Amino acid sequence: SQTIHQWPATLVQPVGSPLSLECTVEGTSNPNLYWYRQAAGRGLQLLFYSVGIGQISSEVPQNLSASRPQDRQFILSSKKLLLSDSGFYLCAFGTQYFGPGTRLTVL
């Protein structure tokens, strides 16, 4: 069965610091992977998606970037965090499976 792992689960970072969130999937190969962000009390906003290694599509211009160095690894990064980057970040495989999420607070 497919499983999605995300870490860290919780992160508190100062404004201007870098960010790296990692997502790995098990039980599948060549998955379509997605990064979503959920602001408090809001729905999910698609940030990036990837259909294969090194293939990244950005949905929303912003302070973040994504990479896919391996088939089942998807990374979300930032060089300098903004207050507005706070939120709940979710990695998804296809439309069915979501990871447990990373709650990011930027202070």
Next chain:
Amino acid sequence: QKEVEQDPGPLSVPEGAIVSLNCTYSNSAFQYFMWYRQYSRKGPELLMYTYSSGNKEDGRFTAQVDKSSKYISLFIRDSQPSDSATYLCGAGGTSYGKLTFGQGTILTVHP
């Protein structure tokens, strides 16, 4: 206008009530529709998905799609306290499995 609009709630109902959760969408290119349940501080879990207009039933849950009016609904029968969560509607089909979500409805079922 957002592509997917969801009744924001919150909803509070007694145990055993029938719950109706509703979304509308504006993009005619959407081909499939999903309902997710999200418990506090957890990732969403897929409840139901539908591709065509009509009803789809799974236990106490019924998903309804009306493509002519661009309206989707989720009905929960005999609601339980364990159904208390945020419910998200999502629509997709434009490309690569990308989904557009409504803002979510917080449901509380009290004993």
